[in-house]
Amino acid sequence: MEPIENQKSGGNPQKTVAPGGIENPQAPVLALEEVSVTAQGKSILNRVSLDVQPGEVFGILGPSGAGKSTLLRTINRLVDLQPDFRVRGRILYRGEDILHRRVDTDALRVRIGMVFQQPSVFPVSIAENVLFGVRRVKGVRRSERAEVVERALREAHLWGELKDRLKDSAWNLSTGQQQRLCLARALALDPEMLLMDEPTSALDARSTEAIEDLILGMRERRTVLLVTHNLEQARRVTDRIACVCVRDGAGEILEQGCCDAVFGNPACRRLFERMEDLETWADL
Amino acid sequence: MGFRKLGLLVSGVMLAGTVSPALVGEVLRVQGSTTVNPVVTEALEFLREERGIRYRIDTLGGSAGGIRAVGTGAAEVGMSSKAIGDEDRRRHPGFDFHETVIAVDAVALVVGPDVWGAGVRSLSREQVQVIYERPGVSWTEFGGPDRRVVFFNKEPGRGTWSVFAEWSYGDPGEAPPVSHPEVGANEEVRTKVSRTRGALSQLSASWVDGRTVFALGIVNDSGETIRPEGEALANGHYPLSRPLLLVTEGEPEGAARELIEFLLGPEGQRLVRKHGYLSLAEAGL
Amino acid sequence: MTRALAIEKERPSLAGTWSFTHDPWTTLVWGSLILSGGLFLFAGATLVWQSLPIWRHEGWGFLFGGEWFYRHELFGAGAMLYGSVAVAAIAVLLAVPLGVLAAVFLSEYLPRRLRWGMKVLVEALASVPSVVYGLFGVLVLREWVGGAVEPFGGWTGDTLLTAGLLLAVMALPLTVTLSDDALRGVAQEQRVAVRGLGLTRGETVLLVVLPQAWPAVVGATLLGLGRALGETIAVFLVVGRMDNQLPEKWFSLEMIFQPGQTLTSKLGGPETHLAAGDPLHWGAMMGLCLMLVAITVSCLGGARYLQGKGRGRA
Numbered sequence: 001m002e003p004i005e006n007q008k009s010g011g012n013p014q015k016t017v018a019p020g021g022i023e024n025p026q027a028p029v030l031a032l033e034e035v036s037v038t039a040q041g042k043s044i045l046n047r048v049s050l051d052v053q054p055g056e057v058f059g060i061l062g063p064s065g066a067g068k069s070t071l072l073r074t075i076n077r078l079v080d081l082q083p084d085f086r087v088r089g090r091i092l093y094r095g096e097d098i099l100h101r102r103v104d105t106d107a108l109r110v111r112i113g114m115v116f117q118q119p120s121v122f123p124v125s126i127a128e129n130v131l132f133g134v135r136r137v138k139g140v141r142r143s144e145r146a147e148v149v150e151r152a153l154r155e156a157h158l159w160g161e162l163k164d165r166l167k168d169s170a171w172n173l174s175t176g177q178q179q180r181l182c183l184a185r186a187l188a189l190d191p192e193m194l195l196m197d198e199p200t201s202a203l204d205a206r207s208t209e210a211i212e213d214l215i216l217g218m219r220e221r222r223t224v225l226l227v228t229h230n231l232e233q234a235r236r237v238t239d240r241i242a243c244v245c246v247r248d249g250a251g252e253i254l255e256q257g258c259c260d261a262v263f264g265n266p267a268c269r270r271l272f273e274r275m276e277d278l279e280t281w282a283d284l
Numbered sequence: 285m286g287f288r289k290l291g292l293l294v295s296g297v298m299l300a301g302t303v304s305p306a307l308v309g310e311v312l313r314v315q316g317s318t319t320v321n322p323v324v325t326e327a328l329e330f331l332r333e334e335r336g337i338r339y340r341i342d343t344l345g346g347s348a349g350g351i352r353a354v355g356t357g358a359a360e361v362g363m364s365s366k367a368i369g370d371e372d373r374r375r376h377p378g379f380d381f382h383e384t385v386i387a388v389d390a391v392a393l394v395v396g397p398d399v400w401g402a403g404v405r406s407l408s409r410e411q412v413q414v415i416y417e418r419p420g421v422s423w424t425e426f427g428g429p430d431r432r433v434v435f436f437n438k439e440p441g442r443g444t445w446s447v448f449a450e451w452s453y454g455d456p457g458e459a460p461p462v463s464h465p466e467v468g469a470n471e472e473v474r475t476k477v478s479r480t481r482g483a484l485s486q487l488s489a490s491w492v493d494g495r496t497v498f499a500l501g502i503v504n505d506s507g508e509t510i511r512p513e514g515e516a517l518a519n520g521h522y523p524l525s526r527p528l529l530l531v532t533e534g535e536p537e538g539a540a541r542e543l544i545e546f547l548l549g550p551e552g553q554r555l556v557r558k559h560g561y562l563s564l565a566e567a568g569l
Numbered sequence: 570m571t572r573a574l575a576i577e578k579e580r581p582s583l584a585g586t587w588s589f590t591h592d593p594w595t596t597l598v599w600g601s602l603i604l605s606g607g608l609f610l611f612a613g614a615t616l617v618w619q620s621l622p623i624w625r626h627e628g629w630g631f632l633f634g635g636e637w638f639y640r641h642e643l644f645g646a647g648a649m650l651y652g653s654v655a656v657a658a659i660a661v662l663l664a665v666p667l668g669v670l671a672a673v674f675l676s677e678y679l680p681r682r683l684r685w686g687m688k689v690l691v692e693a694l695a696s697v698p699s700v701v702y703g704l705f706g707v708l709v710l711r712e713w714v715g716g717a718v719e720p721f722g723g724w725t726g727d728t729l730l731t732a733g734l735l736l737a738v739m740a741l742p743l744t745v746t747l748s749d750d751a752l753r754g755v756a757q758e759q760r761v762a763v764r765g766l767g768l769t770r771g772e773t774v775l776l777v778v779l780p781q782a783w784p785a786v787v788g789a790t791l792l793g794l795g796r797a798l799g800e801t802i803a804v805f806l807v808v809g810r811m812d813n814q815l816p817e818k819w820f821s822l823e824m825i826f827q828p829g830q831t832l833t834s835k836l837g838g839p840e841t842h843l844a845a846g847d848p849l850h851w852g853a854m855m856g857l858c859l860m861l862v863a864i865t866v867s868c869l870g871g872a873r874y875l876q877g878k879g880r881g882r883a
């Protein structure tokens with residue numbers, strides 16, 4: 001495997017190891033060891049440890065404010081952009097500690113893509129949005145552009161809807177389409193791992209279904225970390241989940257494992273029931 | 285109108301007997317020449333402390349501005365470095381301008397250290413006309429360094445400029461239509477002349493310090509060089525000199541009168557000398 | 570509260586006559602609108618009215634004529650128009666790239682705490698009175714320019730270039746803080762989204778932040794330009810105030826290395842006082858005022874338009 005430091009400057013960011021860690025299914029692709037995050041001295045995540053297997057869909061559940069988004073941003077080092085955030089512990093990605101100072105974070109983010117809670121498309125055309133990252137990071141020949149756009153849009157279940165509007169501004173799309181466009185944008189970079197932060201929380205039922213299909217389609221090819229509020233969604237698409245709770249103001253892992261095990265844990269069940277209650281209340 | 289004026293006069297006379305005019309609350313407004321301004325400001329400051337006169341002074345528009353301010357009633361006292369001309373009287377027909385000479389000023393042609401250092405000491409009227417009419421002429425024509433004469437023309441409306449134009453062309457209106465960079469206040473002239481190579485400009489002699497700017501002598505028609513110093517100033521031999529005067533409407537009254545009497549007295553004349561102008565006694569007036 | 574009451578009171582008559590007098594707020598708003606509009610129109614009309622003699626005397630030649638000798642009744646504002654445009658152009662060409670670069674540095678690279686301090690400093694610089702800048706111009710800038718223009722045929726430090734440089738220095742703080750505001754106005758989510766794709770900070774600035782902030786930055790520039798054109802004292806001290814410096818060819822650069830005159834330096838000079846009482850000369854000065862107002866107002870209008878456009882997109 002290529003060291004991450006050289007990813008971008010090396011000019012060949014293609015993966016050298018097949019995704020999914022077929023060689024050794026037992027070795028986690030991502031391992032968090034006692035990761036703590038503080039913001040302005042205030043603890044947000046406390047000693048979080050996780051193992052994510054290659055090619056699985058790993059769900060993260062927990063109440064609002066538990067630090068789920070922060071956890072994802074720590075994994076691709078987007079926390080670096082937030083002033084006064086401190087991260088301690090180790091995050092091993094394919095055996096390499098990505099919290100190390102010398103890690104090329106831009107190259108890391110190419111390999112670990114992210115989709116945010118709120119879609120934010122760029123004020124350019126739909127095709128340009130898809131190509132936005134990939135043409136700069138990997139370089140796309142003019143003749144290949146159409147193909148890259150089509151492949152990414154197909155994977156994001158958008159091709160049928162948008163194939164005739166590729167030159168239109170992306171700002172006129174519906175929220176659901178914008179979210180899937182963000183996904184296509186991330187997929188165009190062909191990331192090994194995808195961090196998805198409540199990708200369906202702002203969407204209607206049909207868009208949600210499209211995105212869930214998409215996640216299931218990616219399984220085995222990419223590792224997915226999916227933050228969700230929705231227990232049903234977790235049951236439908238994830239292989240294993242971790243339950244995050246808040247203790248003394250900071251997020252902690254209460255339990256992790258396969259869905260049934262976590263849902264069977266009485267403490268987790270109480271937590272989930274409270275979350276569902278809250279959501280029902282919020283819906284009213 | 286007539287009645288109101290009469291009423292004011294009567295009450296003024298009645299008050300004058302009992303209260304000093306300063307206590308009536310009138311503010312004495314003084315406006316005009318930057319050349320006269322330092323003397324008058326110091327005199328007014330003295331009068332404020334000693335006799336409680338209230339005043340406001342500014343140099344908007346130079347001499348012309350001061351004369352106009354008196355003519356329009358915007359000020360009680362105008363400061364001017366030139367006598368009231370026909371043009372002023374034409375602008376304010378029937379107005380009773382009253383002039384009081386308080387000192388005499390001389391306009392020097394000044395150069396910076398480089399030109400002075402190169403040995404230029406004097407210019408004749410003809411040479412000055414050449415400089416005025418041929419922008420870009422070199423100092424070599426006047427015994428100076430091989431460098432363009434940078435003539436900073438004192439802006440129109442300033443007493444200094446009128447003195448210069450009257451001497452070189454007989455009348456400001458006769459000055460030929462040539463454009464030069466212009467300068468205004470005396471500080472500006474001194475700064476720019478001392479800091480521009482090849483500079484020449486007109487400046488009140490009292491502002492010449494012989495350190496940053498140097499006064500040239502004037503070669504008169506009979507070939508003698510007259511410097512703006514000592515005897516030549518006192519006897520009016522130096523051609524570019526002018527009276528400094530205060531302008532009022534009719535005989536000065538009240539605070540204006542106090543100011544003028546103070547300036548004509550021994551203390552006022554000491555102030556005049558202190559600011560580098562010729563006292564009336566020195567000028568033989 | 571008053572508003573609600575007023576609406577209620579008005580409700581019955583809504584279908585019928587237009588009776589804004591019943592609503593004190595509407596009356597107030599309309600009243601002040603009419604008043605300020607009226608004042609503006611009155612000022613404009615006065616300028617036009619008082620400048621009539623010069624238009625009758627010179628016609629359109631007044632705008633572009635190259636000769637101004639008031640004692641000979643020659644009034645051509647061409648050299649001053651040229652001077653103003655040249656000075657403003659120099660100022661903008663320098664202040665905008667520098668200002669935007671500084672703003673990018675402030676907004677995108679500086680740590681938050683330092684950024685706050687710098688911002689205060691820059692805004693303090695923006696509020697320094699122009700006389701101070703004028704003195705800086707006379708004592709430092711004209712000296713420096715005086716030496717620099719000699720190879721280009723210059724012979725004094727009082728030049729259009731000096732005035733342009735000084736205005737650039739004066740406009741810089743405003744350009745920096747307004748551009749910084751414009752850059753800050755770009756949603757943080759956009760930046761995070763770009764970084765999430767593995768693009769660098771520089772790419773984020775070039776590809777997303779600047780393009781989105783651009784209309785507002787241009788608006789800020791025009792605002793600065795409007796100020797630059799209206800600025801008097803500082804320009805007055807270093808521009809040289811030399812009349813009739815119109816280049817033979819409009820786009821030749823030789824004249825910027827020489828003393829010149831701008832609309833403001835002329836209006837700030839003694840001729841404004843000298844002209845009083847002479848309808849033609851006064852008319853000429855009012856004509857200069859009218860030109861200055863027209864140019865400044867169109868700059869400000871352009872700025873508002875572009876800023877509005879920027880907001881519409883965001």
Ligand SMILES: Nc1ncnc2c1ncn2[C@@H]1O[C@H](COP(=O)(O)OP(=O)(O)OP(=O)(O)O)[C@@H](O)[C@H]1O
Binds near residue numbers: 039064065069
């Ligand atoms: N910039 C910041 N400075 C300080 N505290 C922050 C900052 N950003 C987030 N936090 C805090 O960190 C905690 C975790 O936030 P985070 O957004 O990770 O929660 P979350 O689990 O994603 O919640 P949600 O389900 O609502 O998205 C919250 O208590 C939040 O207030």
Ligand SMILES: [Mg+2]
Binds near residue numbers: 068070117197
């Ligand atoms: Mg979140």
